[in-house]
Structure formats: C-alpha cells, structure tokens
Amino acid sequence: MPSEPPKPTDAELEILCVLWSRGPSTVRAVHEVIAERKPTQYTTVLKQLQVMADKGIAQRDDAQRSHVYQAARSREWTQRQLAGDLLQRAFEGSAGSLVLGALSAKKTSKRELAEVRRMLDDYEKGLFR
Amino acid sequence: MPSEPPKPTDAELEILCVLWSRGPSTVRAVHEVIAERKPTQYTTVLKQLQVMADKGIAQRDDAQRSHVYQAARSREWTQRQLAGDLLQRAFEGSAGSLVLGALSAKKTSKRELAEVRRMLDDYEKGLFR
DNA sequence: ATCGTACTACGAGGATCGTCGTAATTGCAA
DNA sequence: TTGCAATTACGACGATCCTCGTAGTACGAT
Numbered sequence: 054m055p056s057e058p059p060k061p062t063d064a065e066l067e068i069l070c071v072l073w074s075r076g077p078s079t080v081r082a083v084h085e086v087i088a089e090r091k092p093t094q095y096t097t098v099l100k101q102l103q104v105m106a107d108k109g110i111a112q113r114d115d116a117q118r119s120h121v122y123q124a125a126r127s128r129e130w131t132q133r134q135l136a137g138d139l140l141q142r143a144f145e146g147s148a149g150s151l152v153l154g155a156l157s158a159k160k161t162s163k164r165e166l167a168e169v170r171r172m173l174d175d176y177e178k179g180l181f182r
Numbered sequence: 183m184p185s186e187p188p189k190p191t192d193a194e195l196e197i198l199c200v201l202w203s204r205g206p207s208t209v210r211a212v213h214e215v216i217a218e219r220k221p222t223q224y225t226t227v228l229k230q231l232q233v234m235a236d237k238g239i240a241q242r243d244d245a246q247r248s249h250v251y252q253a254a255r256s257r258e259w260t261q262r263q264l265a266g267d268l269l270q271r272a273f274e275g276s277a278g279s280l281v282l283g284a285l286s287a288k289k290t291s292k293r294e295l296a297e298v299r300r301m302l303d304d305y306e307k308g309l310f311r
Numbered sequence: 312a313t314c315g316t317a318c319t320a321c322g323a324g325g326a327t328c329g330t331c332g333t334a335a336t337t338g339c340a341a
Numbered sequence: 342t343t344g345c346a347a348t349t350a351c352g353a354c355g356a357t358c359c360t361c362g363t364a365g366t367a368c369g370a371t
Contacts, residue, residue, distance in 0.1 A: 064359060066271055080318080097360050099319070104358090118368070119318065129283075135272050136280060137287025142195055143264050148294060149301045151265060151284045154258075155277045156305055158266025165277055166306055170299075172278045176285055177295055193329060209348080226330050228349070233328095247338065248348065 058109040058125055060138060065105055068098065069124050069131065072111065077123040187238040187254055189267060194234055197227065198253050198260065201240065206252040 061069055071086045072078060084098040102122050105111035114121040124131075136151070144150045156169070190198055200215045201207060213227040231251050234240040243250040253260075265280070273279045285298075 062358065063271065070272075070274075094361055096319090096362075100321085100360080103320080115319095132272055132279060132283040133287045135268060136283035139264060139268055140284055140287055142192065143199075143261055145199075146288060148284045148288060148290050149298045150261060152281050152298055153301050153305060154261040154265035155269055155280045155284075156302075158262045158269055159275060159277060161277050161305075163306070163309070166302065169278045169281050170302065172282050173285075173295065173299065173302075176282060176290075177292070180292070191328065223331055225332075225349090229331085229351085230329080232350080244349095 056109075060134065061105075061110055061131065064101060065110060068101055068105065069110070069128075072122060072124040073128040077114070077121045079119045079121055081119065083122070185238075189263065190234075190239055190260065193230060194239060197230055197234065198239070198257075201251060201253040202257040206243070206250045208248045208250055210248065212251070 067087065068083060071083050075082065075086070080095070080099045080102055083102065084093070084095050087093050087098055102111060102113075106113045106122065110125055111122050112125050114123075126134075140146060140148060140151050144154070152169075156166075161169075196216065197212060200212050204211065204215070209224070209228045209231055212231065213222070213224050216222050216227055231240060231242075235242045235251065239254055240251050241254050243252075255263075269275060269277060269280050273283070281298075285295075290298075
C-alpha cells in the first residue's frame with residue numbers, strides 16, 4: 054500500500070497551485086508563472102519539482118524531452134488534508150471555530166456569506182448517501 | 183510600533199495551546215502537559231519557550247524564581263491569522279472552499295453543522311456595526 | 312559532424328527547526 | 342555555611358527547507 058504523501062511545504066504548495074490551475078506542465082511553464090510573482094531561478098523550480106516527485110507530491114512523465122509534472126493529489130484532497138491538519142493543531146477539532154476564523158480573517162462580504170451557506174447546504178445533502 | 187509576531191511553528195503552536203488553556207504557566211507546568219503526550223525533555227520545552235519569547239510569540243514574567251510564560255496573542259487572534267494564512271496559500275482566498283475543506287476533513291455531524299450555522303448567523307450580525 | 316541551446320542531474324550552502332546535554336545560577340534546608 | 346535540588350542559559354547537533362551554481366546530456370540547425 055502506497056503511503057500518503059507528506060504535507061506540502063510552503064514553496065511546494067505554491068507550485069502545486071500552479072499545477073492545479075494549469076494541469077500537467079513542463080518545468081519551464083511552471084517557472085514562468087512562479088517567476089512573475091517573485092524572482093526565482095529556473096533550476097530552483099526544477100529542483101523543487103524533482104523533490105516533490107521524490108516525495109510523491111507530484112508525478113513526473115519523462116516520456117518527452119521536457120519532463121511533464123502534475124500534482125499527485127487533487128486540489129480538493131490536499132485542501133481537505135491541510136484544513137484537517139490546521140483544525141487538529143490550532144482549533145482543537147472545532148470546525149465551527151475554524152469557519153469563524155476563516156471568515157474574520159478576510160472580511161467576508163454578505164455575498165460570500167450566502168455562498169458559504171449554500172455550500173453548507175450542499176454538503177449536508179451529501180451526508181445522506 | 184511593535185511588529186507582528188511571526189507565524190508560530192508546529193512545536194510552538196503545541197505549546198501555545200497549553201498556555202491558552204492553562205493561562206500563565208511555569209516551564210515545569212507546560213512540560214508536564216507536553217510530556218504526557220510525547221516523551222520530551224524539560225530543557226526542550228524551556229528552550230522553545232525562550233525562543234518564543236524572543237520572537238514575541240510568548241511573554242515572560244521573570245519576577246519569580248520560576249519564570250512564568252503566557253501567550254502574547256489570544257487564541258482567537260492567532261487562529262484568525264493561521265486561518266487567513268491557509269486561506270491565502272491553499273484556497274485562493276475562497277472562504278467557502280476552506281469551510282468545505284474543514285467540514286469534510288473531519289466527518290462533521292449534523293449537530294455540529296447546526297452549530298456552524300449558528301456561528302455564521304452570529305458573525306453576520308456582527309457585520310452590521 | 313559539430314556547435315549551440317535547452318534541458319536535467321546533483322551537490323553545496325545558508326537558514327530555520329526541533330532536540331538535547333552541559334554548565335551556570337538560584338534558593339532552601341540541614 | 343555548605344551542599345542539594347530546581348531552574349535558567351547557552352551552545353551544538355542533525356534534519357529539513359529553499360535556493361542556486363555548475364556540470365552533464367540530448368536535440369536540432371547548419
């Protein structure tokens with residue numbers, strides 16, 4: 054049985070976000086996105102991706118000359134893991150507190166509050182299967 | 183103006199939880215709580231606390247023979263900071279996604295869902311001031 | 312075939328983290 | 342006062358993280 058990949062670090066998470074939004078990508082493509090946010094060498098991104106592949110956080114397809122990387126787990130799966138981790142470590146398992154914390158962290162608009170309620174409803178429906 | 187204390191690390195957060203729930207505590211008291219979860223030397227906790235005081239994460243009262251430490255920021259303040267950080271880094275700022283992630287991370291009961299809704303209502307009321 | 316370009320491999324180095332051992336200090340009791 | 346027990350101070354070590362430089366490799370154009 055393959056063991057779960059470890060929790061991504063900050064830099065890894067930033068790269069994962071690129072992979073999730075772009076889909077399978079070459080190192081060059083990832084680097085272009087990262088580099089426009091902060092000055093970063095090409096090889097830094099390359100090394101990061103290699104490490105991520107080692108850890109099982111990313112998967113590499115080296116059929117082509119330029120290797121293609123993709124996230125090993127879906128955005129949703131990873132988000133759930135990270136949220137659960139924080140929930141456990143900082144919120145004593147109280148989902149309500151985490152929700153409250155998230156809402157007050159950014160100043161949530163009425164519009165977004167409604168969106169949250171809708172998600173809540175959907176989630177509850179999902180429980181009855 | 184004093185700058186914001188940095189985000190607590192994992193080990194620091196564990197100690198902060200003890201300080202929050204116990205209030206101002208000696209190193210010995212903190213160590214006793216930590217040690218019953220995982221084997222840890224007394225000086226490890228001591229050093230951690232000293233570093234936390236340096237960083238501004240904890241405050242030290244050295245009036246007594248045994249120094250007394252307390253969290254520099256409230257549990258709520260820190261929770262908000264951590265939730266906001268994760269929101270930014272992993273959820274593209276979508277509070278709804280974070281809520282969803284948190285709920286599905288632990289399997290949230292119907293009872294707790296109701297609690298979350300109540301918190302949501304309270305929070306929304308707070309917006310109109 | 313060779314040369315240049317784009318790519319990968321890999322190790323090094325500085326920073327932080329978490330842990331602990333040891334030395335120095337303090338207060339108290341005999 | 343002297344010695345013991347508890348406490349603090351501090352440095353060091355290994356692990357991980359993040360970054361980058363350099364070397365090696367493969368492909369295509371000439």
